[in-house]
Amino acid sequence: MIKEAKAFSENLNFRKLKQMYIFALITIAITILLSQLLIQHNISSQLNDSRLINISGKQRMLSQKLSKEILILNSSLIDSNIEEEISNINKTLKLWKSTHIALEKGNDSLNFPNEKSVALSELYKDIKPNIDKIDFAVRNYLSHDRQTFSKDKYQDEIKTILDNVAIFLTKMNRIVGQYEHEASEKVTRQRNIEYGILSFTLLVLLLEFLYIFKPTNKKIEILISKLLISEKRAIKLAHDTEAISIAKENSVKELKSLNFAMENTLLYCRISPQGKIIHMGEKFSKLLQYNPSFDTEKSFSKAITKVVNEQQEIDQIIADKQRSGWQGELNTTDRNGNKLWLDMSMIPVRIRKEESELLVICFNITIRKNAELEVERLNRENIIEKINQQKIISSKIVENQENEQNRIAREIHDGIGQMLTGLKFSLESINLDDKEKSAQKIEYLKKLSLDIIKGVRTATFNLMPPELSDHGIVSSITKLTLELAKLTGKNIQFYNKTDFDQRLDSLIEINIYRLTQEAINNAIKYADSSHIIVQLSHSNKILSITIDDNGKGFDISTVEKRRNSESGMGLLFMKERVQYINGRVFINSIPGEGTRITFNIPL
DSSP: OHHHHHHHHHHHOHHHHHHHHHHHHHHHHHHHHHHHHHHHHHHHHHHHHHHHHHHHHHHHHHHHHHHHHHHHHHTOOOGGGHHHHHHHHHHHHHHHHHHHHHHHHOBTTTTBOSOOOHHHHHHHHHHHHHHHHHHHHHHHHHTSOSTTOOTTTTHHHHHHHHHHHHHHHHHHHHHHHHHHHHHHHHHHHHHHHHHHHHHHHHHHHHHHIIIIIHHHHHHHHHHHHHHHHHHHHHHHHHHHHHHHHHHHHHHHHHHHHHHHHHHHHOEEEEEOTTSBEEEEOHHHHHHHTOOGGGOSSOBHHHHHOSOHHHHHHHHHHHHHHTTTOEEEEEEEEOTTSOEEEEEEEEEEEEEETTEEEEEEEEEEOHHHHHHHHHHHTSOHHHHHHHHHHHHHHHHHHHHHHHHHHHHHHHHIIIIIHHHHHHHHHHHHTOOOSOHHHHHHHHHHHHHHHHHHHHHHHHHHHHHOOHHHHHTOHHHHHHHHHHHHHHHHOOEEEEEETTOOOOOOOHHHHHHHHHHHHHHHHHHHHTSOOSEEEEEEEEOSSEEEEEEEEOSOOOOHHHHHHOTTSHHHHHHHHHHHHHHHTTOEEEEEEETTTEEEEEEEEEO
16 A cells, blocks of 8 residues: 555656746746836836927927017017026027937936937937027027117028927927827837737646646545545554454464364474474374483484484485475384384474574374375276266266256247347337437337347357257357357358268267357457457368467466466366367467467367
């Protein structure tokens, strides 16, 4: 259970999940941070653009204010206000010029950019002559002496100022429009970038859901399910442990009783790895007529026998098998010179970390060995006669089994088959209010009834085909291959290569039929084959049946070792059946290519 949990934990790979999760979060955080930085940058840029547009619009106002102040100064009649008006005009001119230079060249204190687009640079280059003319005309106008000043005398400067102011306003409108156009492009570009960042963020979230959260959720559900199963197993293990503890206590009591029983019933002895007796059971001592009180050496081999060769053999066994143990039959001579046969087992037992001993358990098989020797002296003709009698008995058993199967087949076919057919017709007549569900249920029951009838007929055919008793082995195998091909959908072909048409003994025909049926069923059931070919041929002395399939094949030696498996027992029964009729079976199989089984039966 611990190994399963560890394997599942490694499969879940929390470290990799953590890395993927952190990567996804960092990706989302970076996109959000970039989005915010971009937004703040664009907001700052838009603020600058708004300031630029505002200041550009103010330039138009200042140019109009400058022309208005010039006109007011030109029409002023009060000398006391002239100096103040000139001062205002100078301030307006200075502010107008410095602001325009800041717009054109850039200004860090006002956050006006130094770099401009090509279109704006061209517009500022185009408007510069008009600004210079306005500046020159205003300064020239203001430089005249006020005392000799004549309104009509300087009408050219005023006209120059007014004409260029009008042109300045038109060109400044273009600059303001260009600023608005570039600001609009920035907003559009920002909106598109924001959409892109939003789409990327949503894509990351979707991928995180598909490849992180959803698989993780599924794996966690499986983990919880396995943990619940493990909890149930742990609870069961606790109960089992408690039961084992109780059983252990009972075992201790049983061991005490067993020790008493061993002393008086078993032939056992405990010896050291050097062959010295540690303890010998009472019954064993009586059998060997051994008294440990008079034995100073306490050698196990000497207690068993007085013959030197036999003692050396026992000592050699102890020396060679003290670690691995030994089991076998030992022929010794007792103290009276009689032959003694012992079925002996030497079992190594570890008492402490560096201390061990051998537990010797024996059975006195002297009587059995003498009986075996007596059996070997029996007349071989009597043994052969008994074997022949056993064959006759087995033959009758097989014949009776086949007769019983034939009877059961007729009963199934005539009785159960007709009843199931009646069930089918009865179900077809069902009429319920819910027509749709009723129709579905009826169709299902129809199919079920047909399957049951097919299964009954198949069982009937497998029990005893009538062709076997009526027409012989060729006809029955022909019918067998046709029926199995219909029932399984496999391509099963039968060829009578030598046109064999003889009738054989009924017992031989039955066994040939069963052998062929078993081989075909194995090809269908275990080999997963699609094509099966059955060939029958004969000579003067041999009838040969070969079954070829294109299935997955198998390793014959591996299957034969697994006698307790279904496939291993199937091959064993097949060999026993063919031997029963004095035949032989040959099996040739290649994994991944197919199998060929050949039966040779003497005629």
